[in-house]
Amino acid sequence: MAPSISSVLLLVFAGLATAKQCQNFTIPVDITARQGKFLEIPLEGNLDATTFSQLLTQNGANYTATLLQGYQTLQGSYNISAKYCIPDNEKPGPIVQVLSHGIGFDKSYWDLSYNNYNYSYVEVATDYGYSTLAIDRLGIGASSHGDPWNEIQAVAEVEALNAVTTKLRRGEIPQIKNKFSKVVHVGHSFGSVESYWLSALYPSNTDGLILTGYSTASFITTTIAAWNLHIARLNQPYRLGDASPPAGFGFEDLEKGLQALAHKFDIGLSDQDIWNTIATTEVSNLIQGYNETICPLNYSSGYLTWSDLTANQFTFLWPGRYDIGLGLVAEATKQPVTPGEILTIGSAPKTSPFNGPVLVFTGEYDQPFCGGNCYAASPSIPAQAKAQFPKASAFVPYIQPHTAHGLNVHYNATAGYKYIQSFLSSHGLAAA
Template sequence: MKNFTIAIVTALSATAYAFRCTNLTVPVNLSARNVVFNITTPQNNVEVTNLILDLTRQGGSFVEQKVQGYAAVHGNYSLAATYCTPDEHGPNEPESSNRKRSLAVQILTHGLGFDRSYWDLPYNGGNYSYSAVATDRYGYATLSWDRLGVGMSSHGEPINEIQAWLEVDGLRALTEGLRHGSIKGVPRFDRVLHVGHSFGSTHVYALTAMYPNISDGIALTGFSQNGSFVPYFALGANFVDVKTIPLLAPQYDHGYLATGDLSAFQANFLGQEQFDPAILAFTATIGQPLAIGEILTIGSETASLNTFSGPVLVVTGEHDVPFCGGSCYNGAPPNSSIPAQSQQYWTITSISTIIVPGAGHALNLEYSHPFTYKCINEFFNQNAKA
């Protein structure tokens, strides 16, 4: 595993950030080979719980039994996004530049349970904002987006339409739009970097496995190749029918599942004593549901060998539940560690890995977020320059 230079004790001081953001709606034409599942959409919490028990039963083959076949899904969709740029040039741009424009853009893909606000949390005066750090401190542009089916992006049928691979095609469309300059209001970029969290990281992995030349560097946060702990996440979430959540019910149909309570959110996403207790209540205002089709197809994205040869960084919390079972240092072979796992799935050996001490799964919500943000951007500065 490759290392890059960064001090683990370094933290970013609180700063009044200067960056500009524009909300966008990006029309895209997407297609994917989706799985056709013979699953009845749950209509209440009892049926939701029964589905989760079927999905997580040890030694079970529920998903395989419910596969009827495959179907091509294609159509026109809208992806909600936020494009941010620094007010002044940063370390990523020559000091002589008067354009006040970044030379590289980071596409930010959120995970399950969130929308694009994960990257620019409206909490504590913006001090948890990843976009603020990447733009104002490091000079990158960022494009965060609501994954297909979530937030302000197009929604769809939650079992056989909103699945992992159709969302990956959304990421492809945005990437190509940035390279070609075809996204209205956003300039063309020669360098496109990808940052993901959790399900967003598996999308980035799948994208670069399919198109090895599509990215100039990737950072996978809240990620590993070990999918054996996803049942922990599914059971720990105490999932409920989205129609029982007043804030979300008007926006989503049956077939979307929401985290049942704040304790469930804490168990799945936050390391012990690693977060401001007040942020738990805040998450109830920004939390988003997942589509059943997403959880049915989550494991398929990282099963193939990845021949992407660009810079790769994996950043995962020491006590990440869905990808490490709560301990990233105590896995059983061949998943004894994240570096050991990476050797099995990547054809390159220069993968950098960082385990954030004490942290859980939602790295952007924890006290250690300044360290995480610094790790990602310093890595790109050192390894993904033109």
């Protein structure tokens, strides 16, 4: 029989003491962002989410232009949730890596506790002597939420990232008590887009770029179609919404209930069938939160998410190259996306004047940025991003083998992390 889902999910909280010191805190930021004003269509139910996907992916149409009503300036004060880590028993060095997650994740993407932190990027970076600051992007996770159409857009998130970076350099974050002379921006997917965007608008505010899960190509329509978008608060009502789960009910109870039904009606479901029904479909998400939800995130109805683990695999995971247990953890801890983000992700400047080192690090089978095959162009699709950096001191496109878009949840993640640290060391950004 397949392992109990609850036993697998509990592993996300497992892990022994690690060779780093970390603290969680909130960074207040003030931002000003010139961004789009969109017509807000209804996004209350899952069929609304499907309609949005259909119109957005319609061949020959430009739904973004249809919804765009003009432009406006957003000004506001927000809180950015952060996790700061330094090597154990060491003082912070002069370089900090700022880690920005992609769509569907939060800052935990960089420090996965699963299997004794075997998939943790932060674990490797601190082993090399770097300090790290992983943030929840504006609008996501424990950072300030906002209107999903006309507030939480790409430009606002870039401005929040820049504000955090400036505070790091000036020593204006009380919990850190340190100034950093150099800041490296490490992104994944949308986090890479925003890190690139920052380098285009504020080239002097970054010293190195690591863009993972990235290229200048886009297969966004396929990605959106594959997600089979749902309203986040309906997909995981006890975690992403604000519903209160009944006490005393867990995954084992549902497994037992399905087993009893299968026996009563002679349906012929095996234990493996039952496990697959619960773990890889929307059934898992509907009961998500019975066991581990501590504080519901209470996203508004306009926040969206993909439907289930099958959609997750298509977009992020390569079959046979990731631990199914970690795949379940990724589904159980997933975060949403806003329509404002989807409509503005492609609006970044065409080139950046940044003159430091750039590494584009993308999985061989990346779907959103390579259409599932990064070698479909010669020498590779990510290599085409060199045109964005005409002044870069170094530009290296690296293809991580046997890996899809969600780089950090594949078996060979650690080898990739070490490659990134070696790149930084060899381009004037060694930790010490």
